[in-house]
Amino acid sequence: MHEWGEDIVTGLDSTDADIRDAQRVQRVVQETRPEWIVLAAAYTNVDGCEGNPELAFAVNRDGPVNVAKAANAFGARLLFISSDYVFDGTNTKPYDSNAVRNPQSVYGRTKAEAELKLLELMPDCCIVRTSWLFGTGGKCFPDTILKLAAQRSELDVVNDQRGCPTYAVDLAIAISHLCRKNATGIVHATNAGDCTWFEFAEQIIKKAGLSTTVRPVSSKQMARPAPRPAYSVLSAASLHRLGITMPPWQDALARYLKERG
Numbered sequence: 333m334h335e336w337g338e339d340i341v342t343g344l345d346s347t348d349a350d351i352r353d354a355q356r357v358q359r360v361v362q363e364t365r366p367e368w369i370v371l372a373a374a375y376t377n378v379d380g381c382e383g384n385p386e387l388a389f390a391v392n393r394d395g396p397v398n399v400a401k402a403a404n405a406f407g408a409r410l411l412f413i414s415s416d417y418v419f420d421g422t423n424t425k426p427y428d429s430n431a432v433r434n435p436q437s438v439y440g441r442t443k444a445e446a447e448l449k450l451l452e453l454m455p456d457c458c459i460v461r462t463s464w465l466f467g468t469g470g471k472c473f474p475d476t477i478l479k480l481a482a483q484r485s486e487l488d489v490v491n492d493q494r495g496c497p498t499y500a501v502d503l504a505i506a507i508s509h510l511c512r513k514n515a516t517g518i519v520h521a522t523n524a525g526d527c528t529w530f531e532f533a534e535q536i537i538k539k540a541g542l543s544t545t546v547r548p549v550s551s552k553q554m555a556r557p558a559p560r561p562a563y564s565v566l567s568a569a570s571l572h573r574l575g576i577t578m579p580p581w582q583d584a585l586a587r588y589l590k591e592r593g
Contacts, residue, residue: 351395421561467500
């Protein structure tokens with residue numbers, strides 16, 4: 333249990349409560365009696381999901397259902413972290429929060445199905461879609477780029493996928509505001525602005541003061557098991573309607589690099 337501002341936060345990992353275990357989830361919620369449950373637990377290895385759909389659906393769809401049932405049983409509100417992967421990536425303008433879901437990957441389908449089930453079980457839940465998350469303490473794109481740049485003089489990065497990088501610290505602050513405002517429905521929360529992975533990598537190398545050359549390539553040249561949305565920029569209108577804004581991703585990247593050290 334930790335104090336964060338005026339909030340008291342209990343952080344649980346899969347050893348405390350595997351969300352696939354409905355009875356364990358019920359016990360944990362009964363013991364802690366939270367006002368809000370922020371459900372960030374997920375199987376987020378997109379390519380891993382493609383090769384192991386049973387595990388992906390068990391964690392990403394059925395797990396949230398278990399949490400929602402426990403929240404209902406003990407009077408807690410639920411905020412569920414979802415993804416830009418619920419969209420097909422064919423848009424040419426930012427996706428609104430009410431845009432039609434059309435996931436193209438197993439991971440995307442697990443998140444889309446979870447959203448629908450949660451809205452049915454808990455109509456007043458809050459679903460927060462975010463994208464391109466990065467932060468210290470775990471694997472993320474900037475960390476991977478910096479580690480590769482330390483070993484190579486040139487890097488190839490895809491330049492035909494566009495989205496919104498999001499710093500975990502800024503997302504956490506936005507989530508806190510959403511809980512305080514008793515937000516409901518679907519909200520898109522990302523750092524402001526958008527870029528391609530190539531443009532993101534260029535800024536990482538530049539802000540880190542490195543000399544590694546970054547070369548743009550196509551997704552076909554860097555084939556992966558799971559399809560990625562070519563365009564998954566999320567509109568911030570739903571967040572702005574609640575009076576919440578998030579800083580530009582370039583500013584977030586600079587703070588991440590400082591935090592990383």
